[in-house]
Amino acid sequence: MDGAHDMGGAKGFGPVVPEPNEPVFHGEWERRAFALTVAMSRPGGWNIDMSRFARENRPPEDYLSKSYFQIWLAGLETLMIERGLVTSEEIEAGKVLSPPKPDVKTLPPQDVVPTIRRGASTERTPTSPALFAVGETVRMKEIHPPTHTRLPQYVRGHLGTIELNHGCHVFADLNSLGVGENPQWLYTVRFDGPELWGKDTDPTLSISVDAWESYLERV
């Protein structure tokens, strides 16, 4: 979706302001919101692409006025309500009003470290040859899906060069919809600065995105 989260090239946000000696979390609620989100993915059963969509799929003013972990919290609430784990009435009331959903798996303490250390590889065995070769020029499709996509607006329609082939990976756009992993070849595609931002752009600049095969078309 073309939402407020898709920020590449947007103007007016001002300078980057690093915080000296920044802590990992700013206050206890950020710690708990982070941990709840990670721990709830097991009982919730959602995947990372569903989580990203739950965070980004909100009105721009809402997305831009919330802090990072406030967006995580809002995304978590959405995911849990969608799956009937909690109701919005319970969240507003701040107490349990209905019985738990039966047969959900939890993340027990002994599984925490192994789960994080294992991660979740998105690479899958290819079932067809790659359509594009390293060094080939490609055009990014000019598409505007209403649902989750990882093709940022600032590269759509532009010409780039295939620089790396990462193998076949779970396709985020479809995985976010719960219709299966549908793995595709994934490439790093590099663009010259002037191709994206106009001929007056610093000619020493180049930018790359990681793009699934269905984002690309042959030139």
Added chain:
Amino acid sequence: MTGHDHDHHDHHHHHDHDHSELSETELRVRALESILTEKGYVDPASLDLLIDLYEKKIGPRNGIRVVAKAWSDPAYHARLMKDATAAIAELDYSGRQGEHMVVVENTPAQHNMVVCTLCSCYPHPVLGLPPVWYKSAPYRSRAVSDPRGVLQDFGVALPETTKIRVWDSTAEIRYLVLPMRPEGTDGWSAEQLAELVTRDSMIGTGLPKQPGETA
């Protein structure tokens, strides 16, 4: 995001229970945790372990070890550039948000910078959780269109002839910048070199410290 100032406020006035937006968030999280615990979905001990892991074990010191080893061990450097995920796992760093690692090396000819314009993708096993600025709108919007301006915000000026290469992490590949080993460090051990590596130098928004800059 703009809420950062509120976060900061909260950090310093953690015990002020006024009617600010932030206190509402704090209460909301607290209530949510008790609902989810009462329903049997989460074990608070697991939450404590997750927090401990990300506050104490997973952080930039891991990436610093990777960089210092790459600087001091040519065979490791070669393995890291060929298969970063495997070379990083040799040092026992792996897992969530680092399943597919690529290391990009700075040279006098090219400086690399990493961003996630769409959210906050970042190589957790080697750098920990991302700082607020990395997740903020100013960085996500400008890193891809005005990286030299962003570098200026960090007090970094590179020669005009150095090419700038920005890597936008739009899929599950995670990038770690291998900064240039500072001059004047011949014969230094990996432990000594580690003192020069900074988190920002591994994102590409900073440079390593020079010999003599470390206290």
